[in-house]
Amino acid sequence: MAAVKLLGVWVSPYNCRVICALKLKGIAYEYIEEDLLNKSPLLLQYNPVHKKIPVLVHDGRPICESAVILRYVDETWPQNPLSPTDPYERAVALFWIKFADDTTSSIAMIYLTTGEEQEKAAKECLEMLETIEEHGLIEGKKFFGGDEINMVDIAFCSVAHWLGVIEEVTGLKPFEPHKLPKLKSWILNFKSVPVIKESLPDIETMLAFFKGRREMVLASKSS
């Protein structure tokens, strides 16, 4: 009976956040893939309020919401700390994690919508990316965490990995790397970290998945 279990869905960026944190800390865990169209009794038992993944189960007790899970993991396993020790820096980090939540939602909206709604979603996403460039990333700092990645970098995995896939599948490209150089560098740095490379889902599999999803969205809008 594994002490740490993770209920997740391979293609979810929120799930990926937790995998990154667990791997960075070297925590052994049992991964359980959930079928969201047929939610398991275990998921419904562990997350009765939202019925969503990811859910971390530690010694039989569930923790829900990826941002809450990240902090729990960091507080419970102190090796390779993922958040600043200074309270002010930590408050800034939490602000950007919340912003990463909003950014992740806006990226999803791009493939979930069509027509004007989709254009609006792409514009909103671009605005968020511009905000990250202007206010979130600091010139000369390799990661949000400084020289090493921390939970803010992890929280932005959707920007590093999902955005490109969604852009390719929908043909909309809100992100122009030459206009957002700090973000472009951050993405390259983030994806070069060995543990992150291991944790991100395979691109080809993701492309196939999102192409299929996009077809479903288009079919449902035209009917």
Next chain:
Amino acid sequence: MEGEVVLLDFWPSMFGMRTRIALAEKQIKYEYREEDLRNKSALLLQMNPVHKKIPVLIHNGKPICESLIQVQYIDEVWNDRAPLLPPNPYQRATARFWADFVDKKIYDLGAKVWRTKGEEQEAAKKELIECLKLLEGQLGDNPYFGGKDFGFVDVALVPFYCWFYTYEKFGSFSIEAECPKLIAWAKRCMQKESVAKSLADQEKIYDFVLHLKKALGIEDEVAKETVRAAETAGFFRVVNFMDSAILYIKVKWGILSSSMVRSSCKVIALLEGHAHQRAQEVSKFRL
């Protein structure tokens, strides 16, 4: 340790109230500055350039944004008194989960209850009660969400208590009838000085919302007319009738990026003549 503490706030904001409560719990002296949301101060725009929203806590000149983050910051810095989060990581995770639940659900549902009518309002009322009942369940037989002591979730939720009167009046229902234990909890919290002096008067909130509804009501009609005219003239197709009025407002107050400005020039040209005055009214009261 204390240093200089300033709070940029807006009196009816339940988010600002959270921070006021935390500061009061810790007996921190601070300067309260009321913001006029129609005319945001240079300090607010400088300290919260990303969202331009209140509350903003400024400690020794450095800003902390987002109310729950402020409460956690206050708890960590002034950690020698009145702890708001428990020491155990699992209990902390549980507290953060429920505070996040309040954030995700209560504000938007409450806003729908006072802003909408008919089916939309009924659905919002139903869901709001369901959420409050879930919270009631979480409270159980404890005096507070923090257990025997007032804690993080109590701070996150109790400010909504002064808004319940407004929800009830507009929604024609009684929250106490559906969730008696929750109201008993709220009244218990109100016996604490930190809560009583931080929450706004519920009748004043109701008057404020009445005024706001009137302003928005007029706004909606003008926006609708203007947008229909633009559509007929072939300027653009509208997804949402409020889009163009809000687009105009955003451009005027510099929130949109330049690429969006270019594409909306035609819309602005049309609206310039009509909606200038009205546009000001709508943007005012976003909390």
